[in-house]
Amino acid sequence: MSEAPRSSTALLMEQYFDRLWPIMRSITGEGVRQTHDILAELLPLERTEVPSGTSVFDWTVPEEWEVREAWLQGPDGRRIADIRDNTLHLVNYSCGFQGTLSLEALQPHLHSIPERPHAIPYVTSYYARDWGFCIPHAVRMALQPGQYTVHIDARHFAGSMTMSQAVLPGQTDREVLFSTYTCHPSMANNELSGPLVAAFLYRELAAMPCRRYTYRFHFGPETIGAIAYLSRLGTHFREKLDAGLVLTCIGGDVPFTCKRSRQGNALVDRIIACLLRERGAEHVMRDFWPGGSDERQYCSPGFDLPVGVLCRAVFGEYPEYHTSDDDKSAVSFTAMAEAVELCRDVVQALEANRVYVRTNPHCEPFLSRYDLHDTIGAQRSKDVAKKTLQWLLNLADGGHDLVSMAERSGLPLAEFRIQAQRAEQAGLIKLAEVQ
Amino acid sequence: MSEAPRSSTALLMEQYFDRLWPIMRSITGEGVRQTHDILAELLPLERTEVPSGTSVFDWTVPEEWEVREAWLQGPDGRRIADIRDNTLHLVNYSCGFQGTLSLEALQPHLHSIPERPHAIPYVTSYYARDWGFCIPHAVRMALQPGQYTVHIDARHFAGSMTMSQAVLPGQTDREVLFSTYTCHPSMANNELSGPLVAAFLYRELAAMPCRRYTYRFHFGPETIGAIAYLSRLGTHFREKLDAGLVLTCIGGDVPFTCKRSRQGNALVDRIIACLLRERGAEHVMRDFWPGGSDERQYCSPGFDLPVGVLCRAVFGEYPEYHTSDDDKSAVSFTAMAEAVELCRDVVQALEANRVYVRTNPHCEPFLSRYDLHDTIGAQRSKDVAKKTLQWLLNLADGGHDLVSMAERSGLPLAEFRIQAQRAEQAGLIKLAEVQ
Amino acid sequence: MSEAPRSSTALLMEQYFDRLWPIMRSITGEGVRQTHDILAELLPLERTEVPSGTSVFDWTVPEEWEVREAWLQGPDGRRIADIRDNTLHLVNYSCGFQGTLSLEALQPHLHSIPERPHAIPYVTSYYARDWGFCIPHAVRMALQPGQYTVHIDARHFAGSMTMSQAVLPGQTDREVLFSTYTCHPSMANNELSGPLVAAFLYRELAAMPCRRYTYRFHFGPETIGAIAYLSRLGTHFREKLDAGLVLTCIGGDVPFTCKRSRQGNALVDRIIACLLRERGAEHVMRDFWPGGSDERQYCSPGFDLPVGVLCRAVFGEYPEYHTSDDDKSAVSFTAMAEAVELCRDVVQALEANRVYVRTNPHCEPFLSRYDLHDTIGAQRSKDVAKKTLQWLLNLADGGHDLVSMAERSGLPLAEFRIQAQRAEQAGLIKLAEVQ
Structure with a gap:
């Protein structure tokens, strides 16, 4: 993707991107901690470890996951899939398994996309214990009958789920939230773009001479992380939160899309509508719908917080979504830097809105x-x-x-x-x- | 009109249509009673006879009308019009008259449609005493000078106006009304379609295992019937009625039209808008206007009931409207059965709407x-x-x-x-x- | 501009136009008084003289201006500009000046329009003391080096600002305002059209057999006149005014434009929207914006009166605006008479609106x-x-x-x-x- 000369923000973002890329992230585990360690160089993250088994509303915090090795070997001794090559090869949160199977017995454990035969799909199995490998469909079609060796050195255990926040205090106790998630393994737009934009946004806001609002930045696994966060702060947010944004899929060099909050005309929705209109460029304001990312939780009826989504390509609607094609070539660091600017403009509009x-x-x-x-x-x-x-x-x-x-x-x-x-x-x- | 294989509802509807077709209906009289007798085979009608001269709001219930014979004979002795051939030949509610007139003297008593020269028009004279014959314009143009014999054996007398209702009780006293009219003589779309759809709808609703709402079905003459009905139940409806529909002109094989209630966004309006949108097919939602059928009374300012109109072709706007061309060929029993289904869907939506x-x-x-x-x-x-x-x-x-x-x-x-x-x-x- | 045969209103309007045209009007001074004297033949004007220096809200009533002669003579002795030829030649409200200058020294005091080289621009200098001449750009380009003689016999002095109203009492104390301005020198559409339409409208309303509303007509200089008027009657209007219109630029033979009041859906806005729609002809309803004419004052936040603007071409948006091309050929007396009719229709709608x-x-x-x-x-x-x-x-x-x-x-x-x-x-x- 060709780009204009990059800003220093864009250049620094790329360095962090390259370090975060290879980490095997999941809903829980060491990969998430490594990710938060690296992000903590950019903003002062307070980490919370929520013990496995903790009840959060209707949900239970899952066990921690550890994976050391995972590979699949063919009858000819060749490695067909290895997480050392691409973290997507293993069904995320797979249980451990060692054994030899016929191709026929292996097939139910293989995942591929016929319509996108050269891409590795991203598959998770968080709430049903299973194991599996994700491979390009072209590779799968070429598999020969014979015995396949599966080696998954992974385990689930009572540990904890990692989430972090950074709080930037302001003159008042009215709050603004930026929320993003860190559970996706090696994919670029979805989802290294959100954490990177959030972290660099923090730095912009920290540099502001004064702030009326108190800003919170949340990083955790998608869904269960937001739920655990709301179990701690939901009531507080009901009282104090004036605006929020989920940042996701915000790295592609395509027009911005804003998904309005459930309230539909919250201040943050109106500000983004104004800012995108002013930019003149193509953009989309979408009405809320109850599928999507963590706005599902923030906008659940018991909270109904004024939280929208800022993205570029919309999750689930662009072709490389949830595949190995969502790699560095699918994002633009200039586009991410521009997203930081837009978020800062939102903040400036909020701050000035008297x-x-x-x-x-x-x-x-x-x-x-x-x-x-x-x-x-x-x-x-x-x-x-x-x-x-x-x-x-x-x-x-x-x-x-x-x-x-x-x-x-x-x-x-x-x-x-x-x-x-x-x-x-x-x-x-x-x-x-x-x- | 060619049709897909008919449902049993459509087949049964046709049988009732054929029996109801030849009856000389009017605002009052024996033809109406015969019509209600036949409909009573389909649903348990409670009949009300409102005596002639009864005051109902600003109106007075008209005298009963009886007609035995009515024909017009030309100079050559041929019958030009006879109600035994078509009930439309006589101006509806004509007074009796016997005599011989020149063509010139006869002309003011003849009605025809130059733009539709082969059709007999439907003409009434309810509130001004007169007599007349309705004939195709082509026939009228061919009339020769000479003496014409008029024989109308009809009379008006203090009797009563017939209207009927069927009540289907539900678990609550909240009510839904379906209203249609039975004063039109031999026309198909306007108006055997409404009474047939209403009667068959009753059967569908009676078969439902339980109902929250109480359903009323009203059959009477247009205008004065609805006024008399409201003089009995208007105050009750103000308190209890949650939804209502006037069913009229609902037999043609053309898209549905819903005329919204005067309230404009009553529950019944919103449900029909949803259901028609879901069907995907062409349809029209029209805003209320104060002309039309019995919604004129239900939606008068003193009642302002949530009553809309469901029709297909719109009264007054299709070419065969109020002529002998509105015959069996102008309607589809499959279309009427579909109207029953749509009304049942409305009811199911009402019942479920919690x-x-x-x-x-x-x-x-x-x-x-x-x-x-x-x-x-x-x-x-x-x-x-x-x-x-x-x-x-x-x-x-x-x-x-x-x-x-x-x-x-x-x-x-x-x-x-x-x-x-x-x-x-x-x-x-x-x-x-x-x- | 060719026209249909004129009404007597149109003919009479033209006579008054011809008398008002040559007068040197300004924000204050004798020209305004002459103008009001002539208008007073048409309606019973009560004149108010507001002394120079009077504080009206944030403003101060300016000194009175008197000009006797003003001309500019070239090196060859020819008169380049003389207010006897066109009142626009002198920058309106110029201070006096007599002297001889080089072309170079003169240039900052000359005003012309390169894009409209044959027109004299209309320039004022009300709140910064200066002098200058307005000439066609073509003339300016042809000026030769040499000594130019400036003769401006003008002075500012403590006098008063002239404004007038006419009140047409009605049966109630609810009021309607028509406001227009009389500070513009020899221009036709902007602004002899507004005062003429207002004056002739008065005559129509005075002839009505009865009036529920009390009607006020205001004539004064733009901006400072409306401010002074509101300093007297603003509180009264807050309580009593139900509708108002600023009449300006209403003389061109182009479709009507209505600029809605700041309230956006005041009765007067709605009535004009109905009336213009009924006329079927092209027209424009515009939302309020805070630039423009005296609606800037009537619709200031402390008053927020239901006052809109009725015009034809919109001030600032037609090519001859504020130039000598806005002369008699730019207006149509039939169009002005039609504007009187439209205003009368507005009044009839207000009167009847029960x-x-x-x-x-x-x-x-x-x-x-x-x-x-x-x-x-x-x-x-x-x-x-x-x-x-x-x-x-x-x-x-x-x-x-x-x-x-x-x-x-x-x-x-x-x-x-x-x-x-x-x-x-x-x-x-x-x-x-x-x-």
């Missing part, structure tokens, strides 16, 4: 007195600045936040942030009393 | 434990089942009935009914307390 | 008894009358005014007014108690 009132709401102010006329910049940007200021002064009635002003006017959120600052400094507007 | 809450609303249930994964059926139907279950479990928050779930998800109402049953049996959802 | 209830709301009335069937008129107009009556009788439930009936039915507002009168006379409807 409700203002005019100090003197009657008629227009006599603007000449306030030195608010722009004197620099191209004509178009001056026009935008002037129009934005007009809208701001007209809608600063205590009933509109900046986002609703951007929605109504079609003008950029960031420009409203600038004009609000200037108008507040000039004494023309002030924060409405009840926010 | 508000549920998740027993444990936090995160998704651990579905593997509940044996809710479908194992039979085609992949697509399994996908629909799974998606429907996901939506159900996500929206079972006490604020959504099944219809609103179908509306939001675009998935079939019937599938929500199935999944709700299964999820309730599995203990995952329960009825919300206030319904 | 909420009715059926006296007997149950079922339809027995219409034959009430002599409400139309017997005259073309079939189409009878159909419209019948349908309108049906809608009226259906929606007369105490929850719909006539405007909402027109909106829902798509039938003409004026027809609802007629049918409501007839139905009220027949005793079928009456005014709802709380209006």
Whole structure:
């Protein structure tokens, strides 16, 4: 995938990508810990180990999984699949097995995709104990009758499930959540892109001079991780969370897609709709549906949190999804860096989104007195600045936040942030009393 | 009209059609009683005779009408029109008249349609006493000067107006109404189709193992019948009626049209919109307008009942409307049987339309434990089942009935009914307390 | 601009136009008073002189401006610009200046439009003291080096700002405002059209036999005039004003545009949307934006009055805007007379816009008894009358005014007014108690 010259963020992301890529991740286990260790170089992760067997709502935290070796050998002695070549070769969370089987007996344990004959599929078996190998369909078709040797040195045991969070405190106890997951083995878009974007976003936000909101970043296995996280913080979030995003499949060089929260018109949904519209580029706002990633939990009826999803290609809908074709060639680090920027824009919009009132709401102010006329910049940007200021002064009635002003006017959120600052400094507007 | 092999319902409907066809119906009189006698073979009709002169709101029940013979004879002695050939030949509710007139004097008493020269028009004169004959325009054009003999042996007298209802009790006193009319003489779509569909629908509903709703079926003359019915039950309906449909012009082999109730988004409107959308076939949802059939009364401002109209071709808008061309060839008994099915689907949707809450609303249930994964059926139907279950479990928050779930998800109402049953049996959802 | 034979209104308008055209108007001064003197022949204007220096909200009433002579003479002794030829030649509200300058020194004081080389631009300098001349760009390009003589005999002094209103009392204290401005010098569409339409509208309304509403007509300079007017009446309007329109740029022979009030769906917005839709002709309904004319003040957040704008070409968007090309050839007196009619239709719709209830709301009335069937008129107009009556009788439930009936039915507002009168006379409807 050819790219424009990369930003330093993109270059650094690639280095982390290369280190994270070969690790055998799963729902639990050492691979997850290694992954979090590496991510912890980028942001201060507080790790939580949830013991196997812990009840979390309707679910139980699964046993820990350890795999040392796993390979499949053919009648001719050749290795057909080995996790040292590709972590996808083993059905993720397989139990251990050693033995020799006929091809016929082996077949139920093989997984391949006829429609994508050169790709290794990604298959898991978390909640039904089984073992298996994933191989390209072309390879499978060429298998000869004979005895096959299976060697899976793996075990499940009472251990713990690893999840981590980083908290970036703000001036208030209102919170914003970024959630992503670290259970997928060697795939690039789904899902090294989400953790990388989240980690680099943290760094951007940590560098902000001040923050009204407190930001939480969550890394854990998909589904059970979010459930365990909500079992700890769900009630807290019900009270404090003002916005959240699940970051997933965000690494491809294709347009952004935002899946709205279940609420449908939460602040985060509206901000992303504004920001994507402003970018002018192709993008998609999708209504919530109850399948998908961890928004399934955040948006379950007992929580109904204002959490949407930001992705590029949509999980399950792009051809390399959940196969070995979802590799480094399927992602763009420039695209990931752009995703970091978009998330930062979301944060800036959240931070700036206040409700203002005019100090003197009657008629227009006599603007000449306030030195608010722009004197620099191209004509178009001056026009935008002037129009934005007009809208701001007209809608600063205590009933509109900046986002609703951007929605109504079609003008950029960031420009409203600038004009609000200037108008507040000039004494023309002030924060409405009840926010 | 060629048809697919007919269901037994369609075959039986045709038999009743053939018996009902030749009867000289009107707003009152013996023809109506004969019609109700025949329909009473299909459902237990309770008959009400409303005496002539009874005040019903702003209206007065008209006198009873009796006609024995009615014919028009030309100068050459040939019969030009005779109700023994076609009941439409006589202006419906004509007064009696015997005499001989010149063609010139006769003309104001003749009715024909220049644009449809071979059809006999359907003309009534309920509230202005007059007499007349309806003939094909081609026949009228060929009439020769001379003396014409008119023989109308008819009379009006203080009798009564006939209307009937059948009540199918349910577990609750909430009610659903199906209303149709029996005043039109020998026409097929408008209006033997409505009474036939209503009568056969009754049989379907009577066969249901249990019903929450109480169902009323009303048969009477159009307009004055509905007004008289409302003078008895209007106040009751204001309190108890949850849904209603006027069935009319429902026999043609053309797409369904639903005219929404005056409320516009009543439950019955929403259910039909879902069901017609699911069928995929062409159909039309029309907003309410105050012209039409008995919905004019049900949706008058003092009642404003949630009563819509289900039809196929729309009254007044198809070419054979109110002419002798609206005969057996203009209807399809398979189409009528399909209308019965659609109405039964409406009823099933109404019956099943509950508000549920998740027993444990936090995160998704651990579905593997509940044996809710479908194992039979085609992949697509399994996908629909799974998606429907996901939506159900996500929206079972006490604020959504099944219809609103179908509306939001675009998935079939019937599938929500199935999944709700299964999820309730599995203990995952329960009825919300206030319904 | 060729026109159909003109109405007497159009002819009279043209006479007033010709008298008003040559006057040197500005934000203050004798030209404004002459203009109001002439308009006062058409309607009883009460004049208010607001002293220079008066504080009105954030603004200060400017000094009065007097100009006697103003010309620019070239090296060859020829007059390049003289306000006796065109009032636009002088930058409006210029300070006095006498002197001789080189072309180079003169250039910053010259204004022209390269894209419209034969037009004199309209330039003002109200709040920064300066002087200048406006000339066609073609003339400017041909200027030769040399000494130019500037003669501007003008002064600013403590005087007053002139504004006028006419009040047409009605039976109630609910009010309607028509506002226009009189500060623009010799331009036709912007802005002799607004004052002319307003003045002639007054005459139409004064001739109405009775009025529920009290009507105010405001004439003053743009912006500062509306601000001064609101400083007197803004609080009153907050309490009493039910509808208002700014009339501007309403003289061109192009489709009407209505800019909705800030409220977006105020009664006046809805009425104009209905009336323009009924006319069938091309027209535009635009959402509010905070730039524009005096609606900027009426719709400022502290007032938020239900005041929209009625115009034809939109200010700032037509090519001759604010140039000498906006002359008599750019307007049509027939178009202005049509604007008067449209405003009168708005008023009639406002006057008639009541909420009715059926006296007997149950079922339809027995219409034959009430002599409400139309017997005259073309079939189409009878159909419209019948349908309108049906809608009226259906929606007369105490929850719909006539405007909402027109909106829902798509039938003409004026027809609802007629049918409501007839139905009220027949005793079928009456005014709802709380209006």
